[in-house]
Amino acid sequence: MLLPIASFAKRCLALVVASVLYASAAQAVTVDLITNGDFETGDLSGWNATSSSYAEDFQINNGRFNPRGPTRRVDPISGNYDVMNEQTGYGISTLTQFFTVPDRVISASFNFTYQLVNHYASGFDDPNQQFRVSLIDDAGAVISQIFSTQPGDAAVQGATPLSYDLTSYLQAGVGSTLGIQFDVETSYYYMNASLDDIAMMVETPATVPLPASVWMMLAGLGLFAALGWSRKARNGVDIANCDGPVAA
Ligand SMILES: [Ca+2]
Numbered sequence: 011m012l013l014p015i016a017s018f019a020k021r022c023l024a025l026v027v028a029s030v031l032y033a034s035a036a037q038a039v040t041v042d043l044i045t046n047g048d049f050e051t052g053d054l055s056g057w058n059a060t061s062s063s064y065a066e067d068f069q070i071n072n073g074r075f076n077p078r079g080p081t082r083r084v085d086p087i088s089g090n091y092d093v094m095n096e097q098t099g100y101g102i103s104t105l106t107q108f109f110t111v112p113d114r115v116i117s118a119s120f121n122f123t124y125q126l127v128n129h130y131a132s133g134f135d136d137p138n139q140q141f142r143v144s145l146i147d148d149a150g151a152v153i154s155q156i157f158s159t160q161p162g163d164a165a166v167q168g169a170t171p172l173s174y175d176l177t178s179y180l181q182a183g184v185g186s187t188l189g190i191q192f193d194v195e196t197s198y199y200y201m202n203a204s205l206d207d208i209a210m211m212v213e214t215p216a217t218v219p220l221p222a223s224v225w226m227m228l229a230g231l232g233l234f235a236a237l238g239w240s241r242k243a244r245n246g247v248d249i250a251n252c253d254g255p256v257a258a
C-alpha cells in the first residue's frame with residue numbers, strides 16, 4: 011500500500027530536520043582569538059606594547075635584535091620572528107592584546123612559549139623583578155594572574171611552552187572583551203623575556219550551513235506536500251487535518 015504523500019513528506023522532513031540538528035550538535039569549530047601570535051608578520055600587528063619608564067619595550071626580534079644590557083642576540087623561538095623586551099632602567103614593559111569572546115564557549119586553551127634571562131644576581135623578586143602573564147578585562151584590571159616567575163627560579167630559562175585551561179574564565183565572559191597581558195618588571199637589573207606562539211584556542215558550537223542537496227530535498231518535499239494537499243482539496247478532504255483522507 012502506498013504511503014499518503016503528505017504523511018511521507020512529513021516523515022522525510024522530520025528525518026532531514028533530525029539529521030541537521032544532529033550535525034549541528036555534533037560539530038564544533040576551534041578558533042584562535044589571538045592575531046599574529048607567532049609574530050610572523052615581522053611586526054607587532056595586533057599587539058600593543060607599552061612602557062612606564064626608561065624606554066622598556068617589547069620589540070620584534072628577527073635574530074639580530076641586540077637589547078640594551080648584557081643579553082646578546084637570541085634566535086627567535088620559532089619561525090623567523092618572536093618578541094623580546096629591553097630596558098635601560100627600572101620600569102615595566104607590557105605586551106597586550108584584547109579579543110572578543112564568542113557568545114558560546116565549549117572550551118578555551120591559552121598557550122604561549124617564553125624564554126628569559128635574569129641578570130640580577132639575587133634572582134627573581136615578587137613583584138619587583140618578575141615576568142608575569144595575566145588575563146585582564148577591557149579596562150586593564152587583572153582577572154587572573156596566569157603565570158609568574160617565582161623567587162628561586164632559574165636565572166636562565168630556555169624555550170618553555172605552557173598551556174592553561176581558561177574555559178571557566180571565558181565562559182564567564184562570553185560576548186565581552188578580554189585581554190592577555192605579558193609584563194616584565196625590572197627594579198634591580200636587566201631581565202629579558204622572549205615570547206612566541208601565543209594562542210587563545212576557543213572551541214565554539216558550529217553553525218552548520220545546509221548543503222545545496224538538502225535545500226533541494228526540502229524544496230521537493232514542499233512541492234510534494236503542496237501537490238498532496240491540492241489533490242485532497244480537489245477530492246474534498248479536510249485540508250486543516252492533513253494526516254490522511256477524511257473518513258467517509
Ligand atoms: Ca614566531
Ligand SMILES: [Ca+2]
Nearest residue numbers: 077078079081
Ligand atoms: Ca645587549
